[in-house]
Amino acid sequence: xxxxxxxxxxxxxxxxxxxxxxxxxxxxxxxxxxxxxxxxxxxxxxxxxxxxxxxxxxxxxxxxxxxxxxxxxxxxxxxxxxxxxxxxxxxxxxxxxxxxxxxxxxxxxxxxxxxxxxxxxxxxxxxxxxxxxxxxxxxxxxxxxxxxxxxxxxxxxxxxxxxxxxxxxxxxxxxxxxxxxxxxxxxxxxxxxxxxxxxxxxxxxxxxxxxxxxxxxxxxxxxxx
Amino acid sequence: xxxxxxxxxxxxxxxxxxxxxxxxxxxxxxxxxxxxxxxxxxxxxxxxxxxxxxxxxxxxxxxxxxxxxxxxxxxxxxxxxxxxxxxxxxxxxxxxxxxxxxxxxxxxxxxxxxxxxxxxxxxxxxxxxxxxxxxxxxxxxxxxxxxxxxxxxxxxxxxxxxxxxxxxxxxxxxxxxxxxxxxxxxxxxxxxxxxxxxxxxxxxxxxxxxxxxxxxxxxxxxxxxxxxxxxxxxxxxxxxxxxxxxxxxxxxx
Ligand SMILES: Nc1ncnc2c1ncn2[C@@H]1O[C@H](COP(=O)(O)OP(=O)(O)OP(=O)(O)O)[C@@H](O)[C@H]1O
Ligand SMILES: [Mg+2]
Numbered sequence: 001x002x003x004x005x006x007x008x009x010x011x012x013x014x015x016x017x018x019x020x021x022x023x024x025x026x027x028x029x030x031x032x033x034x035x036x037x038x039x040x041x042x043x044x045x046x047x048x049x050x051x052x053x054x055x056x057x058x059x060x061x062x063x064x065x066x067x068x069x070x071x072x073x074x075x076x077x078x079x080x081x082x083x084x085x086x087x088x089x090x091x092x093x094x095x096x097x098x099x100x101x102x103x104x105x106x107x108x109x110x111x112x113x114x115x116x117x118x119x120x121x122x123x124x125x126x127x128x129x130x131x132x133x134x135x136x137x138x139x140x141x142x143x144x145x146x147x148x149x150x151x152x153x154x155x156x157x158x159x160x161x162x163x164x165x166x167x168x169x170x171x172x173x174x175x176x177x178x179x180x181x182x183x184x185x186x187x188x189x190x191x192x193x194x195x196x197x198x199x200x201x202x203x204x205x206x207x208x209x210x211x212x213x214x215x216x217x218x219x220x221x222x223x224x225x
Numbered sequence: 226x227x228x229x230x231x232x233x234x235x236x237x238x239x240x241x242x243x244x245x246x247x248x249x250x251x252x253x254x255x256x257x258x259x260x261x262x263x264x265x266x267x268x269x270x271x272x273x274x275x276x277x278x279x280x281x282x283x284x285x286x287x288x289x290x291x292x293x294x295x296x297x298x299x300x301x302x303x304x305x306x307x308x309x310x311x312x313x314x315x316x317x318x319x320x321x322x323x324x325x326x327x328x329x330x331x332x333x334x335x336x337x338x339x340x341x342x343x344x345x346x347x348x349x350x351x352x353x354x355x356x357x358x359x360x361x362x363x364x365x366x367x368x369x370x371x372x373x374x375x376x377x378x379x380x381x382x383x384x385x386x387x388x389x390x391x392x393x394x395x396x397x398x399x400x401x402x403x404x405x406x407x408x409x410x411x412x413x414x415x416x417x418x419x420x421x422x423x424x425x426x427x428x429x430x431x432x433x434x435x436x437x438x439x440x441x442x443x444x445x446x447x448x449x450x451x452x453x454x455x456x457x458x459x460x461x462x463x464x465x466x467x468x469x470x471x472x473x474x475x476x477x478x
Contacts, residue, residue, distance in 0.1 A: 125275055126322035126381075130336040131312030131388060140335060144326050 008192050015183045015193060019176055023200055026093070026175035031162045034097050038104020038161075039154070045109035046116060047138075060109070067106035073167050075099050080171040096168040104161060111153045115146035148219040155212035159205050166201075176200060226251045226392060226423055227272055231294065232281030234267055241267045243447040245281070249392070249425055254418050256434035257427045258458075259444040260470060265427040268444065269394050272425065273314040274307070285310050286391070312340070315385030319397040321377045323369040323384070329356065330365040333384045341388060348387075355383035359413050375406030382413055393417065395426040431474050435459050443467050 048060035067075070080095040090098070119142050127137035169178035180197035184190045227249040234242040241264045249255055257265050270276040271283065274291070282292040290307050292298040301307065324332050333352035337343045343351070356362050359379040369377055378398055385393060395414065399407040411433050417424065418437050428434050434441060434455065441458040443450045443466075450464050451457075462468055 120322075122318060122320060122322035123324065126316075126318065126324070126384075128275065129273055129312065129314070129316035130384070131309065131340040132336065133308075136339050140339060141324055145324075148326070 008189060011183075011187050011189055012192055012196055015180075015187075015196065018179055018183070019197060019200055022174060022179040023176040023204060026168075026173055027162065027165050027201075028204065030093070030096055030100065030165045030168060030173070030175060031158070034100035034165075035104055035158050035161055037097070037101040039108060041101060041105030042108035042112055045105055046112035049109065049113050050116060064106045064109060067102055072099065072103055072164065073170060075102065076167060076171050092168070092172045095171055096165070096173050100161065100165065100168075103164075104157065108154060108157055111150055111157070112146065115150040116142055118149055119145050151216055151219050152212075155208070155215065159208050159212070162204055162208065163201060226253075226286060227425075228284040229271065229278075230282045230284075230298075232271060232278050232283065234264075234271060234276060235279045241447050242271070242278075245447075245449055247442065247449065247452070249423065251423055252421050253439045254422075254424045254426065254437055255440050255442060256438040256455075257425065257442045257444060258429070258431070258434060258470075259450075263445050264447040265444055266396050269316075269396050269425060269427055272392075272394060273316055274311045275316075285314075312388070313390050314392045314394055315388070315390035316394045317378070317381050317385050317396065317398050319400050321369070321374075321381045321401070323377055323381055325369050327368075328365070329361065329367050329369065329372070329380050332369070332380060333387050336384070336388050351387055352383070355386050356380075358386075358416070359383045360409075373406060374402045375409045378402065378410045379413055382410075382417075386417075392423045392425065395424065395428070397427050397429060399428070399430060429474065431459070431471065443470070445470075 045060045045063065048056040049064075051057060076096065076099040079090065079099050080092060083090065083095075116138075123141050123145070124137060127141050132140070165175055166177035168175050169181060172178070174182075176197055180193050184193045187193065227247075229245060229247050232242060232245045233240060245268065247268075257268065259265050267276055271278055272285075278291055278293055280293040282294050282298045283290045288310065289299050289301045290310060292301050302310070324335070327335065330349065330352050333355055334345075334348035337351050338345060338348040341348075353362065353365065356365055359382055361376060361379055361383070364372060364376060364380070369380065372380065378401075382393075382398075398414065399410050402410065407430065411430065414424070414426065414433075415437055426434070426437070436455075438455050440452060441455050442452050443458060443462070443464070445466055450466060451462060453462075458467065459471065462471070
């Protein structure tokens, strides 16, 4: 009884540093890089979706349709295992970044588009009457307000992404979950190791939730609604 | 300054303006009055292209901006020139439409800075000058949400003046205000009138219209019923509809 507890304790202790390291070296960068690139893509896609150019609108709609209609795991497999078939070989981390970026871009473009469209029509009219072009109005009037509206759903999306990065384990990225799998294969303690991995995810997400609350308070301040 | 000829405007099948002819002269203050839903706001918004006309022609400063007539009025100016000319009409809205994420001073200096490409310092000087004029210098650093309705509307007026408009359009500038705040806004508009600003004002404040207007336009169901001096319209209207309307507008007899 106490022997096995000591054994498990030893395993958890010795695996803590590798797990945390995998989280800091792979999980967190993967999430941050993909989210940053993905947000830019989401922005461009949202602007394309509300543009007056029909071709742009169609391309954007097609992209969102493809990404939302297929499983993320399947997309990752296509990028990492499939693309070499046509001569495009990417390393696992880059493949994961591409897959997650495309997903962040598609899902959050809808959030950003909705936020832009939620801004009162009177803001557009006032801007137009002052001589601001469509572009200037978006830049100075609409987008700053839309971002405030979008901050809560976007930060939820970011926290969701941190957890989704565990899917990258399936394409050999040695992130947190992959390392947990490796250690489990050696030690045969799945319950304890996966629980330990879960606790580390929880730790990362709690920190992010804290920053999310700070950011929301900061951006909410001046808005009437 | 502004001339509209045979202008009609429909929303789908609903004809909101019917064959309207009206000229606004330089330096003139024109008040538009009429029942709710009669098309007053739409008429005002046609002037600066917030609503596009369905038929007719629109001239500003002698230039043809938009023509939807069967017989040719000539060729309207190109779209970018038209956009610039429309933006020389300042507009003040019933619900202020201030930019809530910007400080008062930033609301006023935005257009001079990003549209006229004036330097920040210069735009700021323009803005401070105008805030002084509407009596809100001390609120320059506040956010709109921290101001009363009357103060917000005065900021909106300063903002509309910031690019030196040739004409000011007001759409019921005091309708969203508590009664005790109406006066401060009307004072600012009177100040502009005394400076010779050309203005078109949609209003329900009959006493004010009488005092400030050179001409009053009465509009009902999308048609101009009568145009005249305040004296003619308020004391001796030719149309019964105007009498009925004025009687209804009188605060308790
Ligand atoms: N964008 C729109 N789409 C459809 N109908 C509209 C639109 N804007 C105005 N209308 C209709 O046009 C008519 C005239 O509206 P308008 O706002 O010009 O009236 P108004 O005289 O300003 O009224 P109020 O005194 O209530 O402000 C109304 O019947 C209104 O419902
Ligand atoms: Mg109206």
